[in-house]
Amino acid sequence: MQKIILYAAVMLCALVTKMYGQDTFEERAKSISITIQQITQEEKEALKNEVEDINKLLESGVINSEKADAEKLKAAEKRAANIEKRVAVEEAKLSQLVKEQVDGKIASSDSSKLKDKNFTFKWEWHNKDCKVRYEKRTTTQFVFAFGLNNLVTDGDFSSLEDSNHRVWGSHFYEWGFTNNTRIFKNDNLLHIKYGLSLMYNNLRPTDNRYFVKNGNQTELQEFGLDLRESRFRNVHLVLPLHLEFDFTPKIVDNEGTAKFRSHKSVRLGIGGYAGFNVKTKQILKYKEDDVRVKVKEKGDFNTSDFIYGLSTYIGYRDTSLYLKYDLNPLFKNNAIDQNNISLGLRFDFN
Structure with a gap:
């Protein structure tokens, strides 16, 4: 349900931007999108490093394969929770931005100032991409x-x-x-x-x-x-x-x-x-x-x-x-x- 609401909000943002050509809205929306991408990238990189450390412990014989699998799963769950928590903050900002746009609180600018009149805001849901599921082959x-x-x-x-x-x-x-x-x-x-x-x-x-x-x-x-x-x-x-x-x-x-x-x-x-x-x-x-x-x-x-x-x-x-x-x-x-x-x-x- 949360994803549906966000998707609807983003589509509304794109429609309003296209109709009124508000650079300020566009910049703020893009900023939120970039921040979300940075969050997911940071957590994915952190998870990658943690998995590499676990593999080193496994190769050196400090832990066995079962312990390694458990630690990898634990790290994946931790990073997924971090993404969910950090992205929730940006989701709140996005919701507030949409509300301000609809209420007309964001200053409008001439549509001729838009660099791209066909601008559409693309939302990518990265959270699920970072949930590592370890499958035993x-x-x-x-x-x-x-x-x-x-x-x-x-x-x-x-x-x-x-x-x-x-x-x-x-x-x-x-x-x-x-x-x-x-x-x-x-x-x-x-x-x-x-x-x-x-x-x-x-x-x-x-x-x-x-x-x-x-x-x-x-x-x-x-x-x-x-x-x-x-x-x-x-x-x-x-x-x-x-x-x-x-x-x-x-x-x-x-x-x-x-x-x-x-x-x-x-x-x-x-x-x-x-x-x-x-x-x-x-x-x-x-x-x-x-x-x-x-x-x-x-x-x-x-x-x-x-x-x-x-x-x-x-x-x-x-x-x-x-x-x-x-x-x-x-x-x-x-x-x-x-x-x-x-x-x-x-x-x-x-």
Whole structure:
């Protein structure tokens, strides 16, 4: 409402000036306009200097990024309040000038003295320009995923139909942290997602079998007793990297400022991961002479030291369907290559 009143007042000023050609009014109106511009420029320059000082503290490690963001927001709010307070004084002067002009208290001059008979007074509302809105282009998520795990033999995915490992008994788990960075400043579609994760891949052989290392070969053999549990686990520390398509629409506030969010709509990620093996372990549980026995075997089992693969996910908001496939074989020297494949659910919690 205040802006509407001011705009109407300015238009009235321009009309009166054009009709009566009062140089005194023109000079005073221009003076107020220049003062307002100076106020906004001074406050914007002061804010710029304060932000630079905060960035220096951040770079030197005196404060962290969260503290820096809070200080920037605080400085922006302070400068916006200063502008509003100082401009209010000039607005009062403008209102009084208009009133005096309408009442005829300002001396008139001959219209021929006007340097520009088509003079119009232009009011620019600078206050909103100085309200700095800090938008985080990078957000952090906690990632947790789980699902089914198995092996593809010699690149033939049909081998999963007759797998040597229990379909519903073999699982994978993954947890870690990722950073999600919007690539373009004014577009929300493309993001780069990168971070650090621990992957747990578990295999449970069928037909009472377990993994045995014979030289540089690792193979499945039948166990002499009835196995209650046969589980083969690999743990990897990896660096995942995805190009994420986030279809979350932007929000435009009342001032026309665009705000971007993530993980609020459909998302699609395409990428991969690379890392190294942290631990390989086999757990066997069985009974011998009515005694329950649990054996934990730790070793390399000829497993690959490094891991790399492809992964993708598609979902809505925090939840996605997740697929990953190791490009390196599980056992590095076996005559037949077997590659780990996992399918499950993934959660990215902001």
